[in-house]
Amino acid sequence: MQTRKCLAALCLLGALLPAAAIAKPIAFAKGKAVMAEYGADTMNEVQFFYAPKYWWSGGAGWLELKSEDVDKQRHIAYVRANLLAKRWNLPAAQANVFVWGGLGRATGNDFDGSTLARNAGFQTDYETRRVYASFRSDLQESDHFSHRIDTLQLGWSPYAHDYETLATWFVVQERRYSGDLFDGTETALLVRFFKGGTWVEVGATTDGKLQAMAMLNF
């Protein structure tokens, strides 16, 4: 009985985790980015970033995590800085390493009051006009919770988009949760479109939960 309760609690924790789709945290110099995401009914997030230079951006966000039965909820308002640690510009490809860190304030219905929240992470990616690969690790922690989410994305484009045409990508996403989290891998299939400064992404996890994300750069 106790083992079952323990497993149920772990599942609940796993369900709290964000199912974030991934884009680069810095778009371009003097650019502003607004992003909104709906993640499998367990996560909602909005972000706003401004990049004074191509190698760093700063901004704020709000993250909501919900357990599947909506019994546990967390809300984290945060400020964050992103840094392009390294970029390789190749003739027909680009690779990047990003790091970020931030502080916020979290509330939740499984602890009293609010608590200081800390966030840190990194992303590495490689892309051509036809294939894309990225790995991201994101840690959210406070005195009351600690979650690390590792995400791998592999993308393929059926055609090579150009600057003024619509880009289409099919992306497979694998996510693992570690720390004091439920062990397991979540798989999602996504379709991504972008043109100009508009990016939309929609898909589902293999257990049929919707994921959608929209981003605007201007």
Add this chain to the structure above:
Amino acid sequence: MKILKTIAFGLLLGASTLASASTIEMDVSGLVCAFCAQGIEKTLKHFPATQAVFVSLEDRIVAVQLKDGSDIDDATLRKAITDAGYTIVAINRTDESLDAIRSRVSAKAHAHG
């Protein structure tokens, strides 16, 4: 007097026709994502000498059409591309118009199917 004015006007008209805008074509590395490359176009359009900008991921080029009698020096162009997060490989100045470059790139893309 009238004849002199007419001749002077004709000479001025001819001179303005001969002084057509030129184009700068740059080879750039890292140009693989249109969403991210917007910064290049935004930066180049801020220059007073810029008439228009064309970006091609297929040919990995960024072309700037200059306003009549204007220019942007190589050092400024290199800094603009670098500050946008990309690597400039070569800078070429040409009399080819932006439309001609656009047609050339488009024809090449169609030929490759």
